[in-house]
Amino acid sequence: xxxxxxxxxxxxxxxxxxxxxxxxxxxxxxxxxxxxxxxxxxxxxxxxxxxxxxxxxxxxxxxxxxxxxxxxxxxxxxxxxxxxxxxxxxxxxxxxxxxxxxxxxxxxxxxxxxxxxxxxxxxxxxxxxxxxxxxxxxxxxxxxxxxxxxxxxxxxxxxxxxxxxxxxxxxxxxxxxxxxxxxxxxxxxxxxxxxxxxxxxxxxxxxxxxxxxxxxxxxxxxxxxxxxxxxxxxxxxxxxxxxxxxxxxxxxxxxxxxxxxxxxxxxxxxxxxxxxxxxxxxxxxxxxxxxxxxxxxxxxxxxxxxxxxxxxxxx
Amino acid sequence: xxxxxxxxxxxxxxxxxxxxxxxxxxxxxxxxxxxxxxxxxxxxxxxxxxxxxxxxxxxxxxxxxxxxxxxxxxxxxxxxxxxxxxxxxxxxxxxxxxxxxxxxxxxxxxxxxxxxxxxxxxxxxxxxxxxxxxxxxxxxxxxxxxxxxxxxxxxxxxxxxxxxxxxxxxxxxxxxxxxxxxxxxxxxxxxxxxxxxxxxxxxxxxxxxxxxxxxxxxxxxxxxxxxxxxxxxxxxxxxxxxxxxxxxxxxxxxx
Ligand SMILES: Cc1cc2nc3c(=O)[nH]c(=O)nc-3n(C[C@H](O)[C@H](O)[C@H](O)COP(=O)(O)OP(=O)(O)OC[C@H]3O[C@@H](n4cnc5c(N)ncnc54)[C@H](O)[C@@H]3O)c2cc1C
Numbered sequence: 379x380x381x382x383x384x385x386x387x388x389x390x391x392x393x394x395x396x397x398x399x400x401x402x403x404x405x406x407x408x409x410x411x412x413x414x415x416x417x418x419x420x421x422x423x424x425x426x427x428x429x430x431x432x433x434x435x436x437x438x439x440x441x442x443x444x445x446x447x448x449x450x451x452x453x454x455x456x457x458x459x460x461x462x463x464x465x466x467x468x469x470x471x472x473x474x475x476x477x478x479x480x481x482x483x484x485x486x487x488x489x490x491x492x493x494x495x496x497x498x499x500x501x502x503x504x505x506x507x508x509x510x511x512x513x514x515x516x517x518x519x520x521x522x523x524x525x526x527x528x529x530x531x532x533x534x535x536x537x538x539x540x541x542x543x544x545x546x547x548x549x550x551x552x553x554x555x556x557x558x559x560x561x562x563x564x565x566x567x568x569x570x571x572x573x574x575x576x577x578x579x580x581x582x583x584x585x586x587x588x589x590x591x592x593x594x595x596x597x598x599x600x601x602x603x604x605x606x607x608x609x610x611x612x613x614x615x616x617x618x619x620x621x622x623x624x625x626x627x628x629x630x631x632x633x634x635x636x637x638x639x640x641x642x643x644x645x646x647x648x649x650x651x652x653x654x655x656x657x658x659x660x661x662x663x664x665x666x667x668x669x670x671x672x673x674x675x676x677x678x679x680x681x682x683x684x685x686x687x688x689x690x691x692x693x
Numbered sequence: 694x695x696x697x698x699x700x701x702x703x704x705x706x707x708x709x710x711x712x713x714x715x716x717x718x719x720x721x722x723x724x725x726x727x728x729x730x731x732x733x734x735x736x737x738x739x740x741x742x743x744x745x746x747x748x749x750x751x752x753x754x755x756x757x758x759x760x761x762x763x764x765x766x767x768x769x770x771x772x773x774x775x776x777x778x779x780x781x782x783x784x785x786x787x788x789x790x791x792x793x794x795x796x797x798x799x800x801x802x803x804x805x806x807x808x809x810x811x812x813x814x815x816x817x818x819x820x821x822x823x824x825x826x827x828x829x830x831x832x833x834x835x836x837x838x839x840x841x842x843x844x845x846x847x848x849x850x851x852x853x854x855x856x857x858x859x860x861x862x863x864x865x866x867x868x869x870x871x872x873x874x875x876x877x878x879x880x881x882x883x884x885x886x887x888x889x890x891x892x893x894x895x896x897x898x899x900x901x902x903x904x905x906x907x908x909x910x911x912x913x914x915x916x917x918x919x920x921x922x923x924x925x926x927x928x929x930x931x932x933x934x935x936x937x938x939x940x941x942x943x944x945x946x947x948x
């Protein structure tokens with residue numbers, strides 16, 4: 379029997395849909411799945427976590443410490459829970475939060491960690507993950523006392539495995555730490571879909587030409603419940619914020635559908651979106667390199683094609 | 694102020710990677726400074742240009758990494774330490790242990806900069822392990838940095854475009870992301886001067902470390918590019934109608 383802990387990410391007390399793939403990766407013959415939850419209402423998450431095979435929700439608190447403001451203490455509390463419930467495996471989303479906490483846990487326990495995994499095999503302690511930004515895939519075998527892995531959003535197709543989830547409160551003795559404190563969280567324009575977890579992304583490149591013109595991409599993305607991305611050129615030219623850059627030095631995204639509008643298709647751009655299920659390119663140059671490595675293409679001016687696409691989607 | 698910067702020698706992101714054997718690749722391609730480390734080098738240089746002090750680069754890599762170390766020295770750093778190994782890929786825990794030993798031997802710094810990840814093995818954790826080893830705080834994915842009253846303040850990107858404002862005591866580790874700054878281009882005189890700067894080479898074996906190597910690279914597989922696109926022709930309205938039909942009915946990626 380393997381006891382697998384999964385670090386659950388929530389927004390406003392709701393379990394993010396991106397967790398379901400991670401929970402699915404935790405499934406296995408005789409696996410007992412523990413959902414580790416901090417800073418969220420565990421009772422409210424019971425039904426949805428049970429649906430994906432969670433047997434126990436461990437609602438973790440520090441003894442008076444603010445775990446959200448002190449990630450080092452949060453890591454300490456998670457380690458205490460791993461020891462208490464004897465979970466030898468810890469999985470999380472390969473998001474900025476998941477990677478940060480897992481790296482702190484791994485460093486503190488001095489055990490291996492693999493991030494940005496496309497798949498994990500718990501029984502053999504191996505993972506598959508990109509090396510060289512998706513040009514190759516590496517299989518890593520980890521031989522530590524614990525098996526820690528952060529899984530790329532949307533990499534594992536969610537599968538339900540109904541179970542009855544019990545809520546257990548766990549208070550960890552973590553002491554205090556003032557070396558690092560999160561002072562404030564600056565919100566972005568709220569309500570936007572997170573790029574790394576989005577199912578549909580519409581991205582714009584150089585010819586977009588201005589911040590205002592991103593609106594045509596937003597409208598198109600909205601019509602599919604998706605998010606907007608950008609090439610590095612659009613970011614460096616100031617048309618879009620860094621936080622939505624896709625690629626080598628930007629976000630890694632993994633949607634079902636990626637629509638590249640006026641993007642030439644550099645290796646560095648593909649580094650961030652290569653694993654998308656379907657890639658569509660809209661480009662006025664029929665010889666643009668992107669057409670050689672995507673699934674569908676429309677040769678045309680983005681300012682004509684994108685609004686037409688938005689209108690068609692609304693039909 | 695003394696500042697260390699961790700710099701990795703990696704293949705050019707534009708290079709083709711050809712897998713050789715079970716878990717190696719053809720290394721006869723262009724190598725350069727890991728892109729994220731460029732932001733780290735720049736931030737360190739700006740800090741020391743303002744506050745005074747020295748920037749010391751630390752690289753763990755093959756002997757051929759010396760070229761990359763020299764090019765990094767032209768970007769406002771003072772000297773470098775290169776620990777030579779015969780492997781391109783080390784376990785992150787091992788790399789961190791090596792960096793830690795070198796830094797302890799060289800004497801403590803006020804701040805250590807690194808890139809948030811290396812673009813070859815993409816493990817995204819070496820900086821955390823180094824900080825843990827040195828028992829100092831760490832923030833990664835950093836897009837803004839400042840120092841005041843012996844405290845470091847950084848902005849770190851989290852999901853959905855939100856940012857955390859974090860305060861750390863010094864010394865600490867800061868792992869850079871794109872957006873932290875605009876790295877400078879080296880000028881010819883800087884490149885010339887860099888040739889004369891001190892690079893201390895240490896063979897890994899001489900550090901006397903016992904490495905754990907708990908992560909093994911079993912295989913490396915090439916990922917083929919997709920084949921060419923199916924081009925949807927015709928009028929704009931006809932084309933988008935066909936595309937939407939394909940995405941809904943054949944690919945089932947939208948509803
Ligand atoms: C270390 C490093 C890291 C990098 N990281 C990234 C990264 O993270 N993300 C990234 O994107 N890039 C990255 N790059 C940059 C990358 O190499 C390319 O320069 C960049 O992706 C090009 O952006 P683009 O496609 O928007 O612009 P361009 O290459 O200029 O392409 C614009 C495209 O738009 C088409 N076009 C023009 N007008 C129209 C129109 N009206 N309608 C339709 N199509 C039109 C053109 O035919 C062309 O194909 C990186 C580079 C390096 C060296």
